[in-house]
Amino acid sequence: MYDENCLLQLGSNIRLLRCACKIKQGELAKRIRISQTHMSNIECNHVPANLKLMIRLANVLDCPLESLVTMKEAVKWAEEKCSGKVVQPRVSPNRGRNKQEYYSLEEVQRLLMFLSKS
Secondary structure: OOOHHHHHHHHHHHHHHHHHOOOOHHHHHHHOOOOHHHHHHHHOOOOOOOHHHHHHHHHHHOOOHHHHHOHHHHHHHHHHHHOOOOOOOEEOOOOOOOOOEEOOHHHHHHHHHHHHHO
16 A cells, blocks of 8 residues: 555655666756756655656666665665665655655765766
């Protein structure tokens, strides 16, 4: 069963999957036929992605739709794609629409290690 709260993580999941595929934001936006600004707004959770865009994203990233919707599946897919450990972003506890991600120092170091190996 799905909970609509999973949509609050959609942008973070898309960013994680895009980085795992080593695709730049502008390139992904072009491939799914939207502007880079709109892609950025989706990744920052400022605007929602509709089903049509989610299908395009899944096809371009070659991932299941489930990976776009749930963080657990996104991390699992990214780890399999990269054959390595991926940092799972966390969302701050505030209840506003524009939830901000935050990382511990250890997570930032692991993320930098992951990106340097890419």
